[in-house]
Amino acid sequence: MNNMQGATLLNYKNYRYLKVSAAIVLVALVVYVLHDPVGDRAFGGTWLGYTLGVLATLMLFGMMWYGVAKRSITGTPDWSMITDREGEGRDLAEMKARHLRGKPPVNKGLRGSGMLQEWLSGHVYLGISLVVLATLHTGFHLGWNVHTLAYVLMVLVVLSGFYGLSVYLNYPRLITLNMGEDTLDDLLLKIAELDELAAARALDLSDEVNVLVRASCQETRVGGDFLQQLSGSQRNCPTAFATRHLLELGGQYVREEQRKMLRDLYSLLMRKEKLVQRARTDIMLKARLECWLYLHAPLGIALFAALAAHIVAIYFYW
Amino acid sequence: MISCLLIQVTRNSQNLPICKDSVISGETIQIGRGAACKIHLQDHRISLLHATILRTEEGGLYIDGENNVTLKVDGFITLSADLLPGTQIEVGPYALQVEPSDGVHDLILRLELVHPLPAALAVRVPVSLSELGWSKRRFGFGMAAIILFLFMLLPLLPAASSALDKWQSGLPVTLTEAWSPGPLAGGHALFATKCSTCHQRAFKAVTDEVCTGCHTRVSRHLNKADSAAAAFAGMRCTHCHIDHKGREQLVLHDSSKCVDCHGNIKDKKPGTALGNVRDFVSAHPPFHLTVPDIAGSIRYLQDDQAKRGEKSGLKYSHQIHLDKEGVSSPQGDTVMQCQDCHKLEESGKHFVPMTMETSCQQSGCHALDFTDPVTGLAPHGSERAVMNSLRAFYGKWLSASADNRASCKSLSLQDCANELARRNAAATLFRKDLECGECHEITATSDQEVPWRVTPVRINRDWQPGATFVHAKHDTMKCTDCHDKTGSKVSADVAMPTIGKCRECHAGNHPAQGRVASGCDSCHQFHRSAAIP
Numbered sequence: 001m002n003n004m005q006g007a008t009l010l011n012y013k014n015y016r017y018l019k020v021s022a023a024i025v026l027v028a029l030v031v032y033v034l035h036d037p038v039g040d041r042a043f044g045g046t047w048l049g050y051t052l053g054v055l056a057t058l059m060l061f062g063m064m065w066y067g068v069a070k071r072s073i074t075g076t077p078d079w080s081m082i083t084d085r086e087g088e089g090r091d092l093a094e095m096k097a098r099h100l101r102g103k104p105p106v107n108k109g110l111r112g113s114g115m116l117q118e119w120l121s122g123h124v125y126l127g128i129s130l131v132v133l134a135t136l137h138t139g140f141h142l143g144w145n146v147h148t149l150a151y152v153l154m155v156l157v158v159l160s161g162f163y164g165l166s167v168y169l170n171y172p173r174l175i176t177l178n179m180g181e182d183t184l185d186d187l188l189l190k191i192a193e194l195d196e197l198a199a200a201r202a203l204d205l206s207d208e209v210n211v212l213v214r215a216s217c218q219e220t221r222v223g224g225d226f227l228q229q230l231s232g233s234q235r236n237c238p239t240a241f242a243t244r245h246l247l248e249l250g251g252q253y254v255r256e257e258q259r260k261m262l263r264d265l266y267s268l269l270m271r272k273e274k275l276v277q278r279a280r281t282d283i284m285l286k287a288r289l290e291c292w293l294y295l296h297a298p299l300g301i302a303l304f305a306a307l308a309a310h311i312v313a314i315y316f317y318w
Numbered sequence: 319m320i321s322c323l324l325i326q327v328t329r330n331s332q333n334l335p336i337c338k339d340s341v342i343s344g345e346t347i348q349i350g351r352g353a354a355c356k357i358h359l360q361d362h363r364i365s366l367l368h369a370t371i372l373r374t375e376e377g378g379l380y381i382d383g384e385n386n387v388t389l390k391v392d393g394f395i396t397l398s399a400d401l402l403p404g405t406q407i408e409v410g411p412y413a414l415q416v417e418p419s420d421g422v423h424d425l426i427l428r429l430e431l432v433h434p435l436p437a438a439l440a441v442r443v444p445v446s447l448s449e450l451g452w453s454k455r456r457f458g459f460g461m462a463a464i465i466l467f468l469f470m471l472l473p474l475l476p477a478a479s480s481a482l483d484k485w486q487s488g489l490p491v492t493l494t495e496a497w498s499p500g501p502l503a504g505g506h507a508l509f510a511t512k513c514s515t516c517h518q519r520a521f522k523a524v525t526d527e528v529c530t531g532c533h534t535r536v537s538r539h540l541n542k543a544d545s546a547a548a549a550f551a552g553m554r555c556t557h558c559h560i561d562h563k564g565r566e567q568l569v570l571h572d573s574s575k576c577v578d579c580h581g582n583i584k585d586k587k588p589g590t591a592l593g594n595v596r597d598f599v600s601a602h603p604p605f606h607l608t609v610p611d612i613a614g615s616i617r618y619l620q621d622d623q624a625k626r627g628e629k630s631g632l633k634y635s636h637q638i639h640l641d642k643e644g645v646s647s648p649q650g651d652t653v654m655q656c657q658d659c660h661k662l663e664e665s666g667k668h669f670v671p672m673t674m675e676t677s678c679q680q681s682g683c684h685a686l687d688f689t690d691p692v693t694g695l696a697p698h699g700s701e702r703a704v705m706n707s708l709r710a711f712y713g714k715w716l717s718a719s720a721d722n723r724a725s726c727k728s729l730s731l732q733d734c735a736n737e738l739a740r741r742n743a744a745a746t747l748f749r750k751d752l753e754c755g756e757c758h759e760i761t762a763t764s765d766q767e768v769p770w771r772v773t774p775v776r777i778n779r780d781w782q783p784g785a786t787f788v789h790a791k792h793d794t795m796k797c798t799d800c801h802d803k804t805g806s807k808v809s810a811d812v813a814m815p816t817i818g819k820c821r822e823c824h825a826g827n828h829p830a831q832g833r834v835a836s837g838c839d840s841c842h843q844f845h846r847s848a849a850i851p
Contacts, residue, residue: 038557038570043499043563045560144496146470184445203351210362214363221441226447226450229447286447290446294452298454302461306469309465309466312470312474313497
């Protein structure tokens with residue numbers, strides 16, 4: 001994609017939302033500087049504080065609406081389908097059709113992918129400007145209370161969004177570079193085939209060789225838990241271990257036929273190791289591409305809860 | 319020689335057994351992956367030479383595992399086992415069952431692969447985060463539920479029950495603590511754990527009645543009857559006194575609200591004597607001085623008052639008393655300081671009123687003595703009190719001895735004492751420029767008993783009652799920096815500093831280089847009871 005899509009995201013309609021967000025931030029900053037609150041105490045309770053708070057809340061609802069609307073259009077709450085290699089090169093409308101195959105689209109206010117792209121562009125830029133507005137809303141008064149909790153959650157949501165934007169713009173290209181024409185399932189199939197070949201080839205070789213091959217076949221992990229996926233590696237990978245030590249066992253064979261079998265086996269394991277590394281890299285890139293959403297979306301929901309508590313607290317004890 | 323019937327069992331698609339018999343014989347029967355093994359098992363989980371079937375010296379058969387190989391016999395791990403009918407031996411993934419002898423073969427073995435290799439050799443593990451089964455929604459709504467419970471539901475509970483409110487106020491961490499946007503100021507911190515002390519009604523702003531419930535002596539800026547009081551309509555205490563902003567932050571030091579009215583007070587309150595004020599440096603009228611008057615007090619522009627001079631009724635020369643060479647006293651020449659007479663009150667604002675005893679006679683100076691015909695000391699008091707004291711003094715002296723009464727001749731003792739008193743008072747005390755007359759203005763009267771009148775002394779205690787000036791805060795300066803009276807020869811000289819003098823150190827509402835920012839409340843109080851002119 002994704003350079004094209006990334007570019008579309010950032011410069012949608014000639015940077016419309018960058019301009020809008022910059023204007024909002026600029027106006028807010030100028031007014032804040034010119035604002036002379038009673039006692040020089042800028043906080044959320046001044047007229048400017050209330051204005052900034054209301055504006056920030058409305059923007060938050062707008063950005064939250066993007067997540068809801070996106071789910072209704074694409075059937076997925078994240079960008080994984082966009083970055084899925086299978087989806088590469090297709091536009092969002094095609095993906096929408098794929099994801100909603102068999103059922104009519106539930107369009108809640110967004111008219112197709114173009115609108116979705118526009119909302120995403122706005123989501124990114126308004127999210128950045130939200131940090132400025134909310135910070136000015138606080139008047140730089142933070143403490144151990146629900147009000148600051150809402151602010152901190154907002155900052156965390158935006159920071160995770162920053163990370164998401166960064167990977168969204170860069171990782172799809174890396175995924176394509178790594179995988180070429182293959183898919184992950186292709187690689188896993190090839191790896192399984194190589195495992196079978198290697199196991200069969202090792203049957204006529206020594207037990208030591210078979211131990212290495214068996215470990216390579218049965219204990220090599222492609223993927224795994226959260227950290228293993230993010231790291232894209234396996235500690236003491238049996239396949240890497242086997243390729244390193246296989247040739248050391250060649251000295252015991254005197255017959256040329258056995259040596260040739262060992263070389264063939266080595267070749268098979270080398271091919272497997274490269275495939276395993278590519279598969280792990282693919283899993284790693286996709287995991288890094290998606291992991292932020294496991295913070296961004298839940299923290300966004302938590303933010304709304306904290307925001308509700310913040311607003312109720314302010315007006316309940318007026 | 320061992321003769322063995324090997325029955326190899328495989329399974330069809332319906333999982334039904336398919337048996338294939340073969341006869342093996344030899345001195346020993348090897349089991350393994352190696353091509354030389356008589357029982358050849360094509361599985362990499364089997365060693366090249368996994369185990370060997372041997373005959374004992376007694377003629378029995380047993381199986382012996384190779385080094386690093388373990389066998390499982392009837393579920394127990396062992397290195398070797400007798401091959402008796404019914405014995406079940408696990409050889410790697412294979413099960414080897416010894417069948418009852420048929421009388422033809424020494425041994426009948428049933429061999430079946432019971433742990434086949436999986437279709438894919440490698441174990442499948444999650445290859446994407448979505449396969450981990452994590453739920454963003456569950457995580458998010460879980461956090462939201464916790465936040466709503468801790469920070470919305472719990473803080474609301476005290477409002478529902480006063481008993482609960484009272485109970486929770488004693489907790490180390492109160493239920494409402496998370497709602498407090500900041501520390502309460504000063505004494506308000508005492509009831510920080512009980513929000514309902516001030517926030518008495520939900521969704522209603524804190525009322526003035528809540529404040530005045532405790533602060534009963536706070537005066538209004540304007541009386542309700544004042545026409546200008548309408549300017550404060552709709553304002554509440556909390557508009558200026560914003561709490562939850564820190565321990566020391568409750569009093570508003572901001573001139574903007576003052577300037578809202580006083581910036582154009584001439585229009586807002588026609589006929590007022592007050593001048594428009596916007597900033598101490600750039601827009602503040604010259605100082606006025608307030609002096610006592612028969613009707614109470616009168617305010618004059620400072621320049622006018624300087625021309626008028628102070629009419630204190632006292633004759634006093636600061637120049638003489640502050641002479642650098644010293645002023646003569648019974649202890650010799652004494653260099654006096656301002657503080658010798660002007661002693662600061664504990665409040666640090668005003669000075670203790672001076673008295674004759676503490677300020678003028680403390681070193682033996684200004685003793686009111688008379689000498690004819692005997693020496694005595696007159697008290698400092700009213701003219702009548704002085705005369706009564708003199709009469710009493712001479713009456714006592716005359717009655718002390720006949721010699722003393724000799725000069726009375728035909729006069730009675732009382733008349734003689736009165737005469738001595740009058741004569742001494744005229745000669746030594748009530749003189750124009752000496753004794754009493756040295757400090758006081760004395761005029762003659764027709765009163766027979768007290769034929770003099772001393773002009774009452776009225777030293778102005780507060781020249782600017784509308785302002786608060788704390789001398790103690792200015793103790794880094796010399797008195798004469800602001801009140802230069804070292805050259806003053808008469809008490810009529812007024813030495814109050816002008817606004818220009820204050821501006822040398824004080825900036826206006828905003829800080830300036832080398833000067834301290836000074837808002838309205840630096841000198842003026844909002845809650846004051848003084849009448850507004």
